[in-house]
Amino acid sequence: MLSFLFRRLLQTIPTVLTxxxxxxxxxxxxxxxxxxxxxxxxxxxxxxxxxxxxxxDQPVYVRFGAYIAKLATGDFGTSFRTREPxxxxxxxxxxxxxxxxxxxMALAVxxxxxxxxxxxxxxxxxxxxxxxVVAVSGLSIAKFWLGLVLMYFFALKLGWLPSFGYGDGGxxxxxxxxVTLGVSPMALFAxxxxxxxxxxxxxxxxxxxxxxxxSETRVVKWHVMRNALVIILTTVGLQFGxxxxxxxxxxxxxxxxxxxxxxxxxVLQRDIPAVQGSILVVVxxxxxxxxxxxLLYGVIDPRIRYA
Amino acid sequence: xxxxxxxxxxLGLALAGSxxxxxxxxxxxxxxxxxYGSSFTSLDIHTTQRAQDEIYAKALHRSLYIWNSSExxxxxxxxxxxxxxxxxxxxxxxxxxxAYFHHGxxxxxxxxxxxxxxxxxxxxxxxxxxxxxxIEGAAAVEKGQAKEISGLKKIDDFTVEMKLTxxxxxxxxxxxxxxxxxxxxxxxxxxxxxxxxxxxxxxFVEHVPGSRIVLERWDRFYKPGKPYADKVTVSIMxxxxxxxxxxxxxxxxxxxxxxxxxxxxxxDAGLKGTIVxxxxxxxxxxxxxxxxxxxxxxxxxxxxNYAIDTDLIINxxxxxxxxxxxxxxxxxxxxxxxxxxxYAYDPAKAKQLLTEAGFPNGFEFEWTTSQNESWGLPIVxxxxxxxxxxxxxxxxxxxxxxxxAEVVRSGDYQAFIYSQASGPDPLAALKCFHSSTPxxxxxxxxxxxxxxxxxxxxxxxxxxxxxxxxxxxxxNALLYEEAPVWFFNYNKAVMxxxxxxxxxxxxxxxxxxxxxxxxWVDETSPAK
Numbered sequence: 001m002l003s004f005l006f007r008r009l010l011q012t013i014p015t016v017l018t019x020x021x022x023x024x025x026x027x028x029x030x031x032x033x034x035x036x037x038x039x040x041x042x043x044x045x046x047x048x049x050x051x052x053x054x055x056x057d058q059p060v061y062v063r064f065g066a067y068i069a070k071l072a073t074g075d076f077g078t079s080f081r082t083r084e085p086x087x088x089x090x091x092x093x094x095x096x097x098x099x100x101x102x103x104x105m106a107l108a109v110x111x112x113x114x115x116x117x118x119x120x121x122x123x124x125x126x127x128x129x130x131x132x133v134v135a136v137s138g139l140s141i142a143k144f145w146l147g148l149v150l151m152y153f154f155a156l157k158l159g160w161l162p163s164f165g166y167g168d169g170g171x172x173x174x175x176x177x178x179v180t181l182g183v184s185p186m187a188l189f190a191x192x193x194x195x196x197x198x199x200x201x202x203x204x205x206x207x208x209x210x211x212x213x214x215s216e217t218r219v220v221k222w223h224v225m226r227n228a229l230v231i232i233l234t235t236v237g238l239q240f241g242x243x244x245x246x247x248x249x250x251x252x253x254x255x256x257x258x259x260x261x262x263x264x265x266x267v268l269q270r271d272i273p274a275v276q277g278s279i280l281v282v283v284x285x286x287x288x289x290x291x292x293x294x295l296l297y298g299v300i301d302p303r304i305r306y307a
Numbered sequence: 308x309x310x311x312x313x314x315x316x317x318l319g320l321a322l323a324g325s326x327x328x329x330x331x332x333x334x335x336x337x338x339x340x341x342x343y344g345s346s347f348t349s350l351d352i353h354t355t356q357r358a359q360d361e362i363y364a365k366a367l368h369r370s371l372y373i374w375n376s377s378e379x380x381x382x383x384x385x386x387x388x389x390x391x392x393x394x395x396x397x398x399x400x401x402x403x404x405x406a407y408f409h410h411g412x413x414x415x416x417x418x419x420x421x422x423x424x425x426x427x428x429x430x431x432x433x434x435x436x437x438x439x440x441x442i443e444g445a446a447a448v449e450k451g452q453a454k455e456i457s458g459l460k461k462i463d464d465f466t467v468e469m470k471l472t473x474x475x476x477x478x479x480x481x482x483x484x485x486x487x488x489x490x491x492x493x494x495x496x497x498x499x500x501x502x503x504x505x506x507x508x509x510x511f512v513e514h515v516p517g518s519r520i521v522l523e524r525w526d527r528f529y530k531p532g533k534p535y536a537d538k539v540t541v542s543i544m545x546x547x548x549x550x551x552x553x554x555x556x557x558x559x560x561x562x563x564x565x566x567x568x569x570x571x572x573x574x575d576a577g578l579k580g581t582i583v584x585x586x587x588x589x590x591x592x593x594x595x596x597x598x599x600x601x602x603x604x605x606x607x608x609x610x611x612n613y614a615i616d617t618d619l620i621i622n623x624x625x626x627x628x629x630x631x632x633x634x635x636x637x638x639x640x641x642x643x644x645x646x647x648x649x650y651a652y653d654p655a656k657a658k659q660l661l662t663e664a665g666f667p668n669g670f671e672f673e674w675t676t677s678q679n680e681s682w683g684l685p686i687v688x689x690x691x692x693x694x695x696x697x698x699x700x701x702x703x704x705x706x707x708x709x710x711x712a713e714v715v716r717s718g719d720y721q722a723f724i725y726s727q728a729s730g731p732d733p734l735a736a737l738k739c740f741h742s743s744t745p746x747x748x749x750x751x752x753x754x755x756x757x758x759x760x761x762x763x764x765x766x767x768x769x770x771x772x773x774x775x776x777x778x779x780x781x782x783n784a785l786l787y788e789e790a791p792v793w794f795f796n797y798n799k800a801v802m803x804x805x806x807x808x809x810x811x812x813x814x815x816x817x818x819x820x821x822x823x824x825x826x827w828v829d830e831t832s833p834a835k
Binding site for chain 2: 031032033035047049050052053081082083084089092093096147148151152155156159162163164165166251252253254255256257258261262264265268269270
């Protein structure tokens with residue numbers, strides 16, 4: 001297992017480098033620069049001095065080399081906008097984003113997976129039909145709209161929850177953003193689980209188990225559930241990355257202080273170090289979760305070997 | 308001038324009027340919103356020119372001058388007196404001796420000099436440099452040719468002498484937070500941007516990036532009895548719909564309204580009374596590049612002004628949340644001429660002018676625009692069929708707002724649509740059309756007219772205020788005739804204010820920028 005872990009960690013290096021390179025090149029070629037967004041009327045001489053100070057007067061490959069060298073030491077650079085170390089900026093923002101994403105994911109898994117499972121046990125029944133209507137609706141609803149509807153009912157009409165903000169980071173502030181973010185993956189998990197369970201229910205080994213006289217409960221528990229979990233886990237891993245990205249909309253809507261709003265403002269103001277740092281953190285989080293899921297495969301299904 | 312603003316403000320004044328009838332109450336929390344982005348740029352207000360950041364900075368910092376909304380002009384804030392000499396170029400400021408920074412030290416002349424010198428550090432391109440540059444020797448510091456601003460002299464601890472490069476009213480240059488006075492001993496420290504220290508009525512407590520800033524009353528603030536409130540929170544709320552819910556839910560005290568909400572609030576009996584509005588000093592326009600052949604001819608530029616049904620766009624598309632522009636200077640400018648009338652919608656006249664200019668069949672041009680709902684793509688889309696009627700075809704080039712700023716400054720366009728500050732100083736606003744003003748500064752259309760230059764130069768030298776105003780009005784009228792732009796509108800800033808919040812000022816420079824020490828909350832506030 002350790003060699004597997006080591007190998008997987010090595011495999012992440014080219015992925016990270018590719019992402020870093022792509023972001024760097026992209027922001028080197030898109031029009032607009034931090035220098036022009038800083039001041040309306042700097043004369044060309046002043047702009048040159050500022051570019052020099054920020055290192056923007058260097059060729060792209062020189063800047064990229066310097067950036068990689070810094071990155072290797074864990075230094076994400078200094079924000080052009082705030083003049084703060086990017087690591088400090090990200091440190092302030094990462095916890096709220098993780099709070100939001102994990103809460104949304106927990107909600108999605110806790111509701112979506114059992115819903116799909118129950119639906120698949122009696123395909124075509126009332127529960128199945130209702131579950132799939134909920135799932136399709138959940139996938140179709142725009143997060144922005146859903147967030148507003150939730151705000152309207154639970155904050156304005158019922159007065160149960162605050163409509164926006166982070167407050168003290170407590171649960172009452174987290175509920176609405178997490179539900180808004182979690183509905184779509186919940187629907188996806190319900191559909192994926194249903195499809196996986198239905199497929200496994202007709203598999204040879206399930207039929208064999210039944211023919212051996214195993215009770216339906218044991219068949220479902222020992223054969224169907226365990227096999228379906230591998231597929232569900234894969235979807236959860238992929239969705240984690242998607243949620244990190246989708247959190248941007250929810251964070252902005254609910255004034256939630258996460259990485260997403262940092263990324264949006266940094267892109268708009270061409271704060272390249274902050275953009276690179278934010279994207280890198282999202283990518284690293286995505287890779288870490290997927291590595292964890294790869295490790296879990298072996299626990300759930302012993303046939304999967306780390307070799 | 309304020310009377311005119313008040314007429315324009317309508318319902319807002321009624322609100323302000325009711326506030327005057329009660330005596331201010333101490334305590335409570337003012338819950339403001341920052342609507343222009345997903346975060347604050349920086350806690351170092353010298354580094355950022357975004358309106359978003361100045362919302363909190365007005366509570367935390369102070370500059371040499373402050374904007375007085377009721378008088379419609381900047382007045383002395385950190386100085387008690389300004390003695391003018393040297394033919395209007397030398398200003399000797401007697402500073403307040405009762406202004407304390409939030410770490411307890413008294414402000415002195417050294418802090419003023421240190422702050423202005425810092426702003427002129429050319430390697431940092433502080434946006435406030437464009438104001439401080441008016442001090443003699445500041446430009447040399449910016450270019451790295453000097454370490455000290457020669458035109459700034461400390462006479463004693465509470466007296467500063469400032470020599471200007473031209474005869475201007477310094478108040479217009481030193482009232483925004485971009486030129487805030489920092490404590491020289493603390494401002495240079497790295498910790499300053501984590502925990503800023505200022506001279507304002509509220510001191511820093513907490514910043515949750517992307518969510519809020521919290522400030523609390525500074526007990527040693529120099530204005531007796533002020534501030535009234537115990538606390539100010541500024542919540543970042545970029546989404547208008549979310550602000551709307553929060554406002555209706557009484558979670559926030561102020562909310563900037565967009566065109567759609569403006570209509571909704573006006574038609575809601577419960578919310579109508581919360582509306583405060585003011586004509587801000589921003590002019591929205593389409594700039595035309597004179598190096599593009601058709602636009603070199605004044606008649607073509609005038610034809611464009613005649614061809615567009617501007618009132619229709621303002622009423623239907625902008626939902627009445629703008630004032631029709633009659634030239635460059637906005638309604639709230641002290642040099643605004645009420646007698647001026649906008650270009651009429653007259654396609655036949657436009658066609659005639661185009662024919663006279665040698666374009667009987669019209670022409671095609673590229674129009675660079677951002678997506679902005681009030682002065683971007685939706686407006687361009689509405690104008691295209693109007694211009695098409697007189698034979699002018701438009702190719703749209705859509706860019707990000709940040710890119711548009713570069714395009715405009717570099718002159719890499721045939722036409723562009725933009726919103727530009729046209730005040731509060733009418734002389735500075737009109738100087739943008741002076742041929743000596745470089746294009747990247749603000750002469751975006753590289754406008755050049757000898758007669759205009761002459762009038763502006765004369766206005767700059769005029770000692771008599773009435774004479775100066777008269778000259779500025781003449782220059783403004785000449786611009787109207789020359790039509791270097793399509794004069795679209797002046798922004799009508801609209802904000803909803805909860806009934807328990809009193810003392811909100813109709814700030815024409817930016818409605819969200821409030822002198823919070825004058826605001827108070829009554830006992831009906833949920834955050835009392």
